[in-house]
Amino acid sequence: MKAFLKATLLALLFGSCLQAQEKKTINILSVNDMHASIEHFPKLAYIVDSIRQTDPELLVFSAGDNRTGNPLNDRYEDPSYPMTALMNAVGFNGSAIGNHEFDATVTGFRSQSNQSNFKYICANIDPNDTLKINVQPFKFFERNGVRIGVLGIIQRGTNGLPDTHPNNIKGIKFYPEEETIAKYKWMREQCDILILLTHCGFEADVEFAKKFPYFDLIIGGHSHTKLDKPEIHNGVLITQTENKLKYLSHTQIEVENHKVVNKTTHLVPVKKFNKSVPEIQAMVDKFSDNKELQRPVVTIDEDLTTFNELGYLLCDGLQKMTDADIAIQNFGGIRYGEFPKGTMTVNDLLRLDPFGNEAVMYELTGEELKSLLIDCRLHDEDRSPVISGAKYEITIDKKNNQKVKGLKLFQENGKAFDMKKRYKVVVNSYIASICDFPHEKDEKSLFKVCSDLLMEYLENQKHVNYKGKDTVKEIFR
Amino acid sequence: MNIYVNEKKIRIFEGAKVKDAVTRYLSRQKKDLSLIHSAEIRDSEGHTIDLDGSLCKESSITVILKEQ
Numbered sequence: 253m254k255a256f257l258k259a260t261l262l263a264l265l266f267g268s269c270l271q272a273q274e275k276k277t278i279n280i281l282s283v284n285d286m287h288a289s290i291e292h293f294p295k296l297a298y299i300v301d302s303i304r305q306t307d308p309e310l311l312v313f314s315a316g317d318n319r320t321g322n323p324l325n326d327r328y329e330d331p332s333y334p335m336t337a338l339m340n341a342v343g344f345n346g347s348a349i350g351n352h353e354f355d356a357t358v359t360g361f362r363s364q365s366n367q368s369n370f371k372y373i374c375a376n377i378d379p380n381d382t383l384k385i386n387v388q389p390f391k392f393f394e395r396n397g398v399r400i401g402v403l404g405i406i407q408r409g410t411n412g413l414p415d416t417h418p419n420n421i422k423g424i425k426f427y428p429e430e431e432t433i434a435k436y437k438w439m440r441e442q443c444d445i446l447i448l449l450t451h452c453g454f455e456a457d458v459e460f461a462k463k464f465p466y467f468d469l470i471i472g473g474h475s476h477t478k479l480d481k482p483e484i485h486n487g488v489l490i491t492q493t494e495n496k497l498k499y500l501s502h503t504q505i506e507v508e509n510h511k512v513v514n515k516t517t518h519l520v521p522v523k524k525f526n527k528s529v530p531e532i533q534a535m536v537d538k539f540s541d542n543k544e545l546q547r548p549v550v551t552i553d554e555d556l557t558t559f560n561e562l563g564y565l566l567c568d569g570l571q572k573m574t575d576a577d578i579a580i581q582n583f584g585g586i587r588y589g590e591f592p593k594g595t596m597t598v599n600d601l602l603r604l605d606p607f608g609n610e611a612v613m614y615e616l617t618g619e620e621l622k623s624l625l626i627d628c629r630l631h632d633e634d635r636s637p638v639i640s641g642a643k644y645e646i647t648i649d650k651k652n653n654q655k656v657k658g659l660k661l662f663q664e665n666g667k668a669f670d671m672k673k674r675y676k677v678v679v680n681s682y683i684a685s686i687c688d689f690p691h692e693k694d695e696k697s698l699f700k701v702c703s704d705l706l707m708e709y710l711e712n713q714k715h716v717n718y719k720g721k722d723t724v725k726e727i728f729r
Numbered sequence: 730m731n732i733y734v735n736e737k738k739i740r741i742f743e744g745a746k747v748k749d750a751v752t753r754y755l756s757r758q759k760k761d762l763s764l765i766h767s768a769e770i771r772d773s774e775g776h777t778i779d780l781d782g783s784l785c786k787e788s789s790i791t792v793i794l795k796e797q
Binding site: 285456479495612631685686695 | 747753772777
């Protein structure tokens with residue numbers, strides 16, 4: 253009997269030692285909404301390499317929106333190739349799809365996804381096979397005997413589509429986020445750690461945690477939220493790192509006997525880090541010497557010598573590319589007032605409109621349009637906005653520049669303007685933010701950057717001539 | 730869509746980002762729009778959010794201005 257007890261005790265002790273030995277730590281680094289911040293990649297690479305030296309099994313994820321925000325990347329000959337090459341070099345293991353991944357249309361994302369050494373992971377997307385987009389709904393990883401499952405999800409706006417122009421995602425179906433997540437509950441049984449990699453925003457991630465508590469970790473993006481302390485909702489750890497590689501998140505998950513026993517996360521500053529990997533810096537330098545910015549876009553036939561002429565150029569491109577009846581440009585947003593005849597390059601255009609504002613479409617009556625123009629002037633240091641698709645005369649109190657006495661609209665050919673008709677009026681998102689005027693119908697972002705639309709328009713024109721274009725007449729009385 | 734900035738309801742275009750809502754708020758408050766660059770912006774749970782962050786309808790954000 254004694255011998256049996258001794259053997260049992262020994263077995264228990266040995267067993268517990270074995271169990272203790274089985275505790276394993278999985279290191280996960282994650283970023284989100286990098287928005288083509290290629291300049292911080294040498295620092296990111298240094299941090300990743302340092303951690304990988306102590307844990308070669310390290311996993312690195314992005315929660316999407318890898319592109320959009322830096323012409324060196326977005327206007328590269330093969331759009332977004334710099335980001336893809338840098339993410340490959342750093343050794344990412346997977347990425348969610350962000351809404352901005354489609355900004356260079358399906359063609360752009362096809363190239364981006366097929367050149368990536370890592371997988372884009374998204375379950376609520378159904379790309380037609382003919383589009384040849386390289387995406388899969390989930391992925392399992394094996395690290396040090398631990399099985400890790402990752403399920404990807406992209407956000408959808410009120411129209412059921414991600415926040416991008418519908419033309420950018422032609423041929424792709426998107427499914428409801430929560431219904432899709434529920435379908436993959438079986439993943440829980442097949443892994444030790446289950447991760448939800450989302451591009452839906454922090455508020456949505458909290459909701460996911462409430463409804464699907466069987467996830468161990470949610471790596472999120474889209475809302476650009478900085479979660480500087482571990483956020484645990486309904487037992488689910490959520491992480492997000494603001495944006496543009498200001499930080500990365502270092503999550504550590506301890507697993508014992510195939511069960512998560514501890515998890516924590518903290519932010520590591522990237523942008524302010526002072527060490528970098530020279531090889532990655534060399535890649536960034538190469539990508540920064542971008543000949544694309546010097547590429548000719550259009551020929552300007554005659555010298556443009558006024559802000560109104562260049563403002564009309566901005567309006568005309570925006571109007572034509574959005575099928576609007578009228579386009580409006582705030583005067584302060586026209587960044588130079590002279591341009592000599594000859595070649596206009598990509599760089600010249602980006603200097604003319606450097607803000608990256610998106611186009612916003614209104615449906616306005618003539619009376620509402622009048623209010624918009626007056627309000628825009630009031631909020632733009634009393635400078636009258638430029639317009640295409642119509643012209644106007646504005647009467648201003650000569651003793652008080654702020655006071656508009658009247659505004660009369662005309663068709664661009666000078667004929668009478670129907671004030672009761674409803675017009676499609678396109679503006680940039682800055683105007684849509686500052687102008688607070690009464691109007692009946694809700695306006696919507698077109699999720700297209702104004703300078704991109706203008707570039708596309710001018711590239712198709714080859715030659716333009718806006719000499720003498722002046723659709724605004726100011727009368728001081 | 731409607732967004733709440735410092736508990737004030739703001740009607741703004743669908744697809745607006747944090748910077749658009751804050752610009753509208755500053756404009757309404759007749760504040761210098763350049764204050765946006767030094768403002769501290771937080772979501773409804775108190776987390777820092779960036780100006781390029783996305784908003785959904787009924788989002789609530791807090792703007793703390795650092796007056797110059």
